[in-house]
Amino acid sequence: MTDLSASGAARKSSLVTLDDRTRRRNAAERRFRAYGVAAIATAALALAILLVTIVGNGVGAFRQTFVTIPVTLDAQQLDPAGNRDRGEMSGVLTLAYGGLLNQSLRQSIEGAGIEVEGLTDRDIDDLISKDAPAQIRNRVLANPDLVGQTVEVAVLTNGRVDGYYKGRVSLASAANDGNTSPQQLALADALKERGLLATKWNWAFLTNPDASDQRPEAAGVGIAILGSLYMMLVVLFLAVPIGVAASIYLEEFAPKNRLTDVIEVNIANLAAVPSIVFGILGLAAFINFAGLPQSAPIVGGLVLVLMTLPTIIISTRAALKAVPPSIRDAALGVGASRMQTVFHHVLPLALPGILTGTIIGLAQALGETAPLLLIGMVAFVRNFPAAPPEGLFDPASALPVQVYNWTQRADPAFFERASGAIIVLLVLLLCMNLLAIYLRRRFERRW
């Protein structure tokens, strides 16, 4: 405030009269600032639009509509032999469980006294997700003693009914829709009024595997998160030691000659190579030559290692260069060997920069799709990979790949899922970048 008033006062009493040139220069500066503000505003607007669309579309994926009904697990149908033997009972297919569910739903509708005009049997049967019979079957096979009891279960409703409560489906659109009908939605409304149907928070989106085109409501990003995590592990355990070792050698020990110059140019070049090229390399080297399995996180991880190595090397070398030579001179001066100098003094001081570069490299790898296209990771995978290290060789998906996959599906409900997966990906990236900023702030030293 004081500054302002002082300068205001100064201007009033100033004897300087601005000549044309000064005025032009001042105007040029004001224009430049305006450009800068406009540029930032444009970027902020673009970001805001992106976030609003993604969050608007994707937040629904975290909520899901369930219908709660008591199901009588009829012993005669589910365990005809009566031995409660898991092997025998697995002979009963999901079809039988589906029949039981439909029967139970009908009883519940009758019991609640719901009557909807023009409601067909198909409307009732299709209200429940096609995933539900499998869910019940797995539960019964895991615990055969449930047979013969009546259990209260909350099962998913189909994607259209769910979409109705998320504003994706309306009564008008349902009239034209082959997969639902206004009567079905009216039934859903009646069930909701009686508290049997509710839209709830859906953890399953984060833990479920992918699902086929008929059951968007059951699809989740569980395997994709796990696959991405496994690939990040591979990158962390390979790219970081290799990258840091290479940069320390190049920066601190290597003689400056033509060979190291060539290597340096090549590394800089590799950093700019389009990522799909690494995918082609990965297919040729790891799958066709080394014989690693397709769709496995290990191959994805190795490809991403190749891709992130240049980034890590370049940022590590920059961090090492930023350590002042006086530190090295002092260490060497008191008799430390070169290795001691590097490991006791230079490296600790360069660590924040190295960590930042590494995390940014990892974040870049996490969002990469193109190289994974070629090595079979863009796939429909429903079995969770085992724990590492064996699990690294099991098929898995990855988050960006899951997004790509879902945007191609016919059912509009998958669009919501894809946006949901983007939210998960963005949150992970945000966490990694925050960590990078935190580490830099916490450990950074200035000279």
Add this chain to the structure above:
Amino acid sequence: MTSAKLTVSALAVIAATASVAHAREQIQVSGSSTVLPYSTIAAEAFSENTDFPTPVIESGGSSAGLQKFCQGVGENTVDIANASRPIRESEIETCRANGVTDIIEVQIGYDGIVFASDIEGPDFEFTPADWYNALAAEVVVDGEIAANPYTRWNQIRPELPDQAILAFVPGTKHGTREVFEEKVIADGCEESGASDAFTAARGEDGADACTVLRTDGRSVDIDGDYTETLARIQSDKDGIGVFGLSFYENNTDKLKVGTISGVTPSTETIASGEYPVSRPLYFYLKKAHIGTIPGLKEFAEFFVSDAVAGPSGPLAQYGLVADPELAQVQQTVADEATMQ
């Protein structure tokens, strides 16, 4: 140098452990994006009802899938290739050269190709000739071959709505494009008598001009998926898109389907052969992998069983037209009968 050496040795160690450690347990499938939804539905139901793991299914187009399929025999190659067209002679050659000799061809059913426009727009009753006249680069006007002059549908035939011509057709990498050219454009060319005019004017190969589409922006190639075609129609209400029947059936609240020669596409009219634009869908199976990859034959049998691929199964619910000769297909799989 160190970085290179380190990388190589690290990779070598991993590669060595990998090849010792692993025998593949799950089936690997690759191929057509048209067959993909059916394949995933079958795979999901397969693993739910058996103790085998769910097959891993990739998509990337029929050609890409068959190329992968033909790379050789062994655990690192795919077991099944999905295709929306029959395997080509050249592909069988490649397969043979790489040691893939015994291939079982399984036809899972039929898929219809439909023409759909925005739900708010007018009704369309097409004939193949309309499509030829709307989209071909050269058409016959008053007996003369001329560059396509039509800009509105009612210029072609007064009964068609007064709407600008704009069509979104699948790009050339899609198997659907081939069927569209053959069964719609080429048929329409013949039907309208244009192919005779071409042959008369240019000799034997003249009729090749039938399937050359106009490039003045009224016929737009879509290289992406049907979701992209749908988005284009929603932003440009005059557009008419070429879709698979199953895609249309999942989006009936946004799209209105046009008839071809008076027949509305549906699983029934396609099964009976009334609706003219349909094609068989296939998957190809390596006989050599039966027995080494657990569950492979079981999966193939499950896929074509009546409960799955039959007229009331989940695949038909999704839009597949069941094969009337399904029993024969089941026999082929049971006998492991290879292609000749």
